[in-house]
Amino acid sequence: MDEGKVEGKGDDELNSRLMQILRELMASETPLTSEYLANIIQVTSRTVREDIKSLDQSLRSNGAKIHSIRGTGYQLVIENDQLFRSFLQDFIQKEKGEELVTPDSPEARVKYLIRRFLLAEGYLKLDDLCDEMHISKSTIQNDLRQVKKVFDNYGIYLEKRPNYGLKVKGSEVKLRFALAEYVFDRSESVAKDIWQDQLTSLAAKDNLTAIWKVIIDEIKENGITLSDIAINNLFIHIAIAYKRIQSGHRVSMYKKELNEIIDQKEYQVAKDIVKQTEVLLGVTFPQVEIAYIALHLLGTKMITQTNMTENDIEQALENDIYNLTTRCLDFIEEKLHLGIRHDRELIIGLGLHLKPAINRYKYGMNIRNPMIDDIKANYPLAFEAGIVAGMVLEDSMNVTIDENEIGYIALHIGAAMERRKIQTGPKRCMIVCASGLGSAQLLKYKLKSKFGDKLDVVGTTEYYKLQQITFEQVDFVISSVPIREHLPVPIIEVNTILGDRDLSKVESFVVEQTQSVFEYIKKDLIFLNQSFQTRDDILIFLVDELKKRKLVPDNYLSLIYERESIAPTAYGNLVAIPHPVTAQTDHTFLTICTLEKSIDWAENxxxxxxLLNVEKDSQEDLQHMYEMLGNMVDNKVLVQKLIKCTSYHEFINALIE
Structure with a gap:
């Protein structure tokens, strides 16, 4: 690999800068301007142009080049896939020395496998991977389930070919995007050494290392899949339990013994972990600890395998933890109306997370969350819900919850929100026809062929029988005749022979429509190409403008700062979305400000x-609002265009395009 140009400068910062440019180019489907790259990397456009020349020279001998399109920007072109992949493989090995490290946790193994498949030139056999990673066939099959889930998110898949093995397949753009995420991901996994210094006040470092090894070995051997944070929670729990037993604290007992837990394989694994830990530390753990460790190992799997009810969960978790969990969920529901209050997986997942988390606060341990930026960018509403839960925790325990912890809570909430989406099922409609059963059936089959599983036609009826129908199980009515009566559900009028226009009317009901962003944008609340130098200048200016128009309360600025102090609202991609923690305005609207030059906003x-202003006491589905904003700010090309706009007309046109 000829990297003369890159290495010749002898400058590590330059190296990492070139790699950052390469990552941005790989992750973008469209060309990127030097101004955009300069803003992201915090150098001048001229420096970016020089860097691109160096990078291009290095890439040309490694199967790729950077294509410069006048007036549009730079685009990565890969000419020899095999050469380019081996260039990336070398980069990983040089940067991280990863070829020397055998991944020792499920999360690390999944990451290793993802990179291995993305960078492989041909098919990979499971047996070879097992040997390479020193794991069993059952373990790798568990890991592959997670790998497939990750690939699903990128729209790519693993193709299986008998006698050859597995190979990743998908469109070039999607494969390249996955590579960009997984090759250049500099965030370390949540590793045990984060805790080592903080936990040494509880137990000797050698003992802690030995306990960590016991946990890893046991879950490996028994094919139990746990996330890194779950392993850390279990690790901390054991260390703290040891300290408390040593100090003579009695562990609180369950209200009743849960036979469901004792019957699980995980209970036996917990027993083995405790047995080995007792030998290492020279203490005896009470039996209730084994059940609690089994709970950690089971996690949300317990819900699906033992059919636990909410009442059972209450019995399994200790009183204070259960009450705290439900208080958090009640407050989230009250503020954000997410409809996840009774999600049993969320109750157990959050409950299990909170017990060691509370001990962390008590012992002053600060957790670091390597996924924090991704969580904020991809699950903004879940992150807001995490902040609401954090307020309950702070109030209940008189501690400060930082954004890293909020990020972990947001992951539990985000998963529950995704589950709710899946559970909502198809829309249900009733067809009303005047010209007999034949035309009603024609309508029905035309709709089924267009919308498939997304639409459930619950029945057909003639107009004169409308009064006999109850609409409890119906979301809307499709009718080929005008209906004058008031019905409790919306009516869509169509022609019997459905045209494109009719189909798009129906589609707006079948496919969840988000409100248009334009509903929230007012001409007099867009301020373009401003020359502010600091975050404070911008916020003071925007709030003053809103106060002049009597749109916000007097303390609005301090409420925005309160939210910023919990976690900054700069989400990457040059975008910040400041707002108060709780809704304050009479209606929902956006206030937008673009700057001549980028500024520093909490290290972004x-x-x-x-500025997001949300209507107080509104039952409006805020998830749509956040998704809409998310799509807008996620689009690098759009953000670049919007920043360059100098008039309202230009701004709106850029959005429409």
Missing amino acids: RVQFVC
């Missing part, structure tokens, strides 16, 4: 500020 560069 920002050039596009969207």
Whole structure:
């Protein structure tokens, strides 16, 4: 690999800068301008142009080049896939020395496998991978389930070919995007050494290392799949339990013994972990600890395998933890109306997370969350819900919850929100026809062929029989005749022979429509190409503008700062979305400000500020609002265009395009 140009400068910072540019180019489907790259990397456009020349020279001998399109920007072109992949493989090995490290946790193994498949030139056999990673066939099959889930998110899949093995397949753009995420991901996994210094006040370092090894070995051997945070929670729990037993504290007992837990394989694994830990530390753990460790190992799997009810969960978790969990969920429901209050997986997942988390706060341990930026960018509403839960925890326990912890809570909430989406099922409609059963059937089959599983036609009826129908199980009515009566559900009028226009009317009901972003944008609340130098200048200016128009309460600025102090609202991609923790205005609207030059906003560069003002006591589905904003700010090309706009007309046109 000829990296003369890159290495010749002898400058590590330059190296990492070139790799950052390469990552951005790989992750983008469209060309990127030097101004955009300069803002992201915090150098001048001229420096970016020089860097691109160096990078291009290095890439040309490694199967790729950077294509410069006048007036549009730079685009990565890969000419020899095999050469380029081996260039990336070398980069990983040089940067991280990863070829020397055998991954020792489920999460690390999944990451290793993802990279291995993405960078492989041909098919990979499971047996070879097992040997390479020193794991069993059953373990790798568990890991592969997670790998497939990750690949699903990128729209790519693993193709299986008898006698050859597995190979990753998908469109070039999607494969390249996955590579960008997984090759250049500099965030370390949540590793045990984060805790080592903080836990040494509880137990000797050698003992802690030995306990960690016991946990890893046991879950490996028994094919139990746990996330890194779950392993850390279990690790901390054991260390703290040891300290408390040593100090003579009695562990609180369950209200009743849960036979469901004792019957699980995980209970036996917990027993083995405790047995080995007792030998290492020279203490005896009470039996209730074994059940609690089994709970950690089971996690949300317990819900699906033992059919636990909410009442059973209450019995399994200790009183204070259960009450705290339900208080958090009640407050989230009250503030954000997410409809996840009774999600049993969420109750057990959050409950199990909170017990060691509470001990962390008590012992002053600060957790680091390597996924925090991704969580904020991809699950903004879940992150807001995490902040609401954090307020309950702070109030109940008189501690400060930082954004790393909020990020972990948000992951539990985000998963529950995704589950709710899946559970909502198809829309249900009733067809009303005047011209007999034949035309009603024609309508029905035309709709089924267009919408498939998304639409459930619950029945057909003639107009004169409308009064006999109850609409409890119906979301809307499709009718080929005008209906004058008031019905408790919306009516869509169509022609019997469905045209494109009719189909798009129905589609707006079948496919969840998000409100248009334009509903929330007012001409007099867009401020373009401003010359502010600091975050404070922007916020003071925007709030003053809103106060002049009597749109916000007097303490609005301090409420925005309160939210910023919990976790900054700069989400990457040059965008910040400041807002108060709780809704304050009479209706929902956006206030937008773009800047001539990007500014520093809590260690992120920002050039596009969207002040989000949410209607108080609204039952409106805020998830749509956040998704809409998310799609807008996630789009690098769009953000670049919006930043360059100098008039309202230009701004709206850029959004429409």
